[in-house]
Amino acid sequence: MNDTDDWGRDPQVRAMRRVFSGMETLQSRLLEKMGVSPLDERLGPWRRAALRVFEQKWTELSGKGRHLSEEEVARIYLDSLANVLTKDGLVVSNEVLSALNS
Amino acid sequence: MIRVRLFGRCRIYHDPVSPVLRAPAQVGWDAWFRTIDLVTPQPLKGEELLRRTRGWWTVEPNDVAEVVRKFGRLVVGNSGELLVELPDRETVQNLATALKERFGDQVQLANSVT
Numbered sequence: 001m002n003d004t005d006d007w008g009r010d011p012q013v014r015a016m017r018r019v020f021s022g023m024e025t026l027q028s029r030l031l032e033k034m035g036v037s038p039l040d041e042r043l044g045p046w047r048r049a050a051l052r053v054f055e056q057k058w059t060e061l062s063g064k065g066r067h068l069s070e071e072e073v074a075r076i077y078l079d080s081l082a083n084v085l086t087k088d089g090l091v092v093s094n095e096v097l098s099a100l101n102s
Numbered sequence: 103m104i105r106v107r108l109f110g111r112c113r114i115y116h117d118p119v120s121p122v123l124r125a126p127a128q129v130g131w132d133a134w135f136r137t138i139d140l141v142t143p144q145p146l147k148g149e150e151l152l153r154r155t156r157g158w159w160t161v162e163p164n165d166v167a168e169v170v171r172k173f174g175r176l177v178v179g180n181s182g183e184l185l186v187e188l189p190d191r192e193t194v195q196n197l198a199t200a201l202k203e204r205f206g207d208q209v210q211l212a213n214s215v216t
Contacts, residue, residue: 007114020117039106039194041213 015070022074026100027081033096034085046084053080075101104194105177105185105214108152110159110166111207118210119158121151123182148176151184161208169204173197185214 007013054077082092109118126143152163170176173196174188188194201209
């Protein structure tokens with residue numbers, strides 16, 4: 001890691017770091033529960049598709065003036081990824097999603 | 103041969119990012135005594151693209167190159183992605199382990215399928 005973290009002094013940067021960290025954690029946990037390897041060749045297309053869905057949802061909700069917490073943003077990404085996996089034929093159970101969302 | 107993508111972490115937001123060469127450099131020439139109209143595209147090689155991550159990734163690209171070289175070679179994919187070319191799946195796993203030991207979760211591998 002770089003020795004000095006000047007960017008970390010900015011509260012908005014720290015907030016975005018927490019958001020991205022939350023997204024990455026939920027993604028990892030979902031893929032682990034689904035038995036998907038980090039090197040699975042389907043991950044690249046899934047991530048791109050999930051990002052498109054996520055950005056659309058985030059824009060819609062933000063545009064309605066709704067303030068989203070960092071946790072809510074991460075959960076929107078999780079739902080977007082789950083949605084993509086389901087469309088690709090994987091079974092993402094409500095139990096799995098509930099466990100990840102808790 | 104197996105090709106995998108190399109992701110570091112953005113120095114600002116700490117999320118996984120990987121450089122992509124969108125277009126090669128267009129190199130022309132100026133001369134004192136003549137006009138040279140020739141312009142040639144100059145694509146980057148793998149290690150050259152990796153070096154461009156200095157200041158963008160949280161880790162030093164030279165340090166990453168040092169680890170990667172022990173297992174495979176850095177190349178630029180057809181779509182400009184930074185890739186590591188490795189002989190087999192076992193070597194991919196060995197590289198992943200070596201990267202984790204050296205950099206923790208700051209450098210990761212991902213499949214190269216776009």
